[in-house]
Amino acid sequence: MSTLLLALAAGGLVGVTLGALGGGGSILAVPALIYALGFTPVAATTASLVIVVLTSAAALPAHARDGHVRWRTGLLFAAAGAGPALLGGALAARLPPAVLTGAFALVAGAAAVRMLRRRPAADDDAPVRPGRAAAAGAGIGAVTGVLGVGGGFLAVPALTGVLGLRMRVAVGTGLVVLTVNGLAALGLRAGTVDTLDWAVVGPFVAAAVLGAWDGKRLAARVSGAVLRRAFAVLLLAVAALMLIDAVV
Numbered sequence: 001m002s003t004l005l006l007a008l009a010a011g012g013l014v015g016v017t018l019g020a021l022g023g024g025g026s027i028l029a030v031p032a033l034i035y036a037l038g039f040t041p042v043a044a045t046t047a048s049l050v051i052v053v054l055t056s057a058a059a060l061p062a063h064a065r066d067g068h069v070r071w072r073t074g075l076l077f078a079a080a081g082a083g084p085a086l087l088g089g090a091l092a093a094r095l096p097p098a099v100l101t102g103a104f105a106l107v108a109g110a111a112a113v114r115m116l117r118r119r120p121a122a123d124d125d126a127p128v129r130p131g132r133a134a135a136a137g138a139g140i141g142a143v144t145g146v147l148g149v150g151g152g153f154l155a156v157p158a159l160t161g162v163l164g165l166r167m168r169v170a171v172g173t174g175l176v177v178l179t180v181n182g183l184a185a186l187g188l189r190a191g192t193v194d195t196l197d198w199a200v201v202g203p204f205v206a207a208a209v210l211g212a213w214d215g216k217r218l219a220a221r222v223s224g225a226v227l228r229r230a231f232a233v234l235l236l237a238v239a240a241l242m243l244i245d246a247v248v
Contacts, residue, residue: 007200007203007204007207009207010029014208015208015209015210019055020222021230027104029044030045043195043197051201053183060172066172069172070173077173078141080133080136081137081184082141088144089146089187098246100147101245102242102247105242105243108239109239112235114161115157115232132163139154
């Protein structure tokens with residue numbers, strides 16, 4: 001299969017995941033860019049941020065129109081995470097690729113386990129505790145900067161588990177966090193953006209944006225519990241593969 005077709009196929013899968021689950025796009029984009037498209041880990045994490053920021057921004061309006069975005073919560077998360085994302089980006093440049101890959105796998109696995117745990121019914125109108133939201137947002141921002149991911153695969157579990165949002169609202173609100181945190185993390189990676197292979201990244205982004213619309217429609221037809229379990233299984237599978245790669 002040609003590089004262009006691989007980029008289109010991977011981008012479509014990332015977009016569907018992002019549109020349906022509000023996260024997970026970068027956790028698919030990073031391994032796809034490295035193992036299928038031949039990017040270095042540094043280039044892959046930078047390209048992943050570009051892809052997820054653009055795809056999240058494109059998917060956000062549709063979720064907002066459906067009333068599935070808690071703007072105050074999302075912006076509080078994002079504001080708390082912007083500074084740590086910048087610092088994490090600076091730290092990432094000093095870590096060996098194997099360390100980044102292993103850390104990526106461990107964080108993804110922990111998020112998946114958390115999502116698989118049963119939780120009581122949530123109330124979308126419950127008041128948001130600013131302290132808890134800010135603490136969770138700062139942690140997600142730091143991980144975004146270090147691992148070069150949008151943070152959605154952590155933001156959605158945090159929004160459902162820590163703040164008690166229902167899955168569909170967490171999906172829409174998570175897109176706000178992905179967009180802002182991704183932009184912040186790119187702030188210290190600007191020098192590497194110019195060196196990306198845009199003949200691959202461009203089609204990848206285009207397919208991801210189109211796929212996000214299909215993912216949004218999928219989310220409207222599938223229950224939140226099914227989406228959560230699918231997301232968790234996906235994270236566990238990718239985490240296991242990347243951990244093996246890091247230690248072998």
